[in-house]
Amino acid sequence: MIFISTCSQDETTDIVMRELPTAYVLRFNIDKPDDFAWDFHRDGFRIVDKVSDKELTDKTLTSFYLRKPMYFDLIDVPKYGCVENWRREETDELFNDFFRECQSRGLVTLVRSQNNKYGKLRQLLVAGKHFHVAPWHFFHGELPAELENGRWVVKSMTQTPIGQGKVFFVKEVDPRALDLSYPWFVQERIEGEEEVTVVYIVGKMYAANAPRDSFGGDDSRKALFVNPISWPRCELSPAEERAIKGFMDETGYRFGRFDFIRKDGELWFLELNPNGQWAWLDEKSEHGLVSMVADAIKSEDQAHRASAEWHGDIRMGI
Template sequence: MRVPQDQIPRGDVLLIYTTSFDTTVDLLMHRMGTQQCFRYNFDLWRDYKLDLDGIGFRIEDPTGRRIDQDTVSKVYYRKPFTTRDIDARIEISDQDGYCEAELWYALRDLTNLLWGMDKLVLVEPRADMRIGKFVQMRLARRYFQVPDYHFGYGRPGPFLQREAVVKSLTLEPVAGKTAPRVIYTTRVAETELSPAFPWFIQDYVAASKDVTVAFVRDRVFAFELDRDAFVKRTADWRELPVEATAAQWRPHPLDAAVERAVFGFMAELGLHYGRLDFLLEAGRYIFLEVNPNGQWGWLDANGDYGLLDKMLEELSPQTPCHPLPRLGRIGI
């Protein structure tokens, strides 16, 4: 069904670059209304139309709704994925593979153009390529306690000489007995790890709680999860079904010194948004990582704790725009 011309947005619109299965974006659009948002789902690229030239661009969605360079006031880079990113087992024709690669490039650089026009907010695209886990942990030592770690390939352990966990840097699936599996944080004996594989090993922390802190430009929102309910089964709550833990997270009274450290750390990283993960052990906050584009919707799905309202405030096309630093990008 095509949208009548008088229903095509003529004012400010938030462009969200994501996929069709992003529940966080579903929540945003439910609260903001579809007329304030234009959603580009890259996994459905066949259903969109795109024109881009030296003057500007125009995108048309499957309903016939259109936006252009003047319509867009803010851009939120969420979780766009290519077909291979979604599932490497999906078969795609050579022709579709070529089309997808060309569109991926075009949308990536369109995002950069809008970044140069000071319209990109909160999330820096592909920030994990600039500040991966090793950069994060080295910088984090200035602000937080960080577990000792070792990454290696081709050399047998042990390296840490203590209880340890193994982690995946990429969460890339590996072959399993029935289907590909993801290596989440797993307790190990280092001497049992084969040097034929690369391993990221870290000290094991016997924590009582997981603490995650959503940093949203000028505010923080902390939540905690009691580990007693799952620690005998797994060291990593992410390994459990979403429904098993989502309702168990509660607001956490973040220590004031840690809150100040979070602001300093994020300023040094140059990020406006991130979800920082800690372990809480006997009153000590142990830094694990910051996800520059981490999910946040399940933490405040009903808008009870201020996080959802803050995200709506930052993303709404009706509020002032606080663009990301250009990081060397020229003005457009």
Template structure:
């Protein structure tokens, strides 16, 4: 019997849907669940360890997954493990952490299994300081960048730039004074407006690149999909999806080689790279190890889904 692909993802993720449709079309069995949302109410776990390693199963309402018989794991932003509302605060927090380290640990240790990407590698690769240092080490151009909590450092940094950009180090929701939650996006700043509150946290500042366009490169193994993004009236194009246009373009061999080296260095199979174009130069901004791509115009999403399916299927050496 053909070994299944395990999709670890929330149930309303259209990116996962496209990949699973591709796998189903090729006759590859798939088991999908969301551990943070489904465990323990919908999932039963039995993992056994002895001198031969790990064996056991995970049972869902519709499937039994043999832990030693998983072809590949497609890890796609599952729901964080969350406390049960039926327990007191302390017990609920304890149970959620046990689930993360128990079920999460089992899912990260499936024997002989290929991961796209391994969850621990995803976690490591989300740190922007590591991204920038790795990109530079792999030969990619990066903007001059400062991470600091010192007001005087920001002023000195900005004095040597034609423009300065602030970026959050992580997309943490921020609650405003009126009680509403908002996302903080990359935006230009006036360094004179940076006050003493900067000392309260780490902040990332970058020299603003006078870009001609943005490029999102989705890389899956050796498959490369560079998409030029035009039409954004703001620095951060994610604020204006309705005004954007997309065009598949070619990446230079040097950039492709550097991106491949970047993924290899961080133990990744998949990466969504963001660049800005400055003349003929591709300037690296960041790489999301679990980035989105389903919103692109057709046929780009189908091509990327096909490339991901190719890599997942060939994990067991089948064509």
């Protein structure tokens, strides 16, 4: 049985689950603990979906697909904590540890925990070996001389809430106006024709594009709020596919969605999103992306089931 850990409003999981055998999947929504019962003990574990009565045990687990949890009901945590946040943290830690144990037993699919993870800085350093990369700076305290001229956009490294009901989009700024008491991440603005996104699925690739002028700004996500644009499937050249594979091989990721800008026919790297949303590119499962991901999950799950070491006797605490 495939165990998917996610949140209740993860649309990408909703869509990919349509192509997985329903009876063979248990979806755990980490933001809805009241819908589930669980017991991990020295001899094994049992997880029950109380809504569907579906049950997963150490005897039936074959694969763990970890989705990134997002909490729609953010907890306003006071300085010394609160019991609601304590409950969430305890649940998070248990299932993250369960995931790591499954990974150590070779039972995870697509997404793996990266001890040697690549954040924005490391991605840009590696990307320079494989793609065009616009000049960038992470800086604080002093304005780098290169930023005195040209056009630059500001980005954020993390998803940390900024407060006041605001979100941090990519935005063009005059770096000379930035308050240098904050840490900044800026990159030269790329004047490209289109944005290209590529989903990498264990060696296979699905590419889609959208014209830059359809976004109404520098951040493609902003268009999702006002006028959803379509992202038709597009082709990559063999050289581009080799570059993408080279980046993934070097970083160790097996799955992820790249963002690029195409300028004068060439790909310029923006970032890799290793476990975010991707199913809006094929919301009706008609372009092949959802099938590619579902097939990869099923294929890896089949391999797990065929493993004599684990088949039918996956025990905890050994």
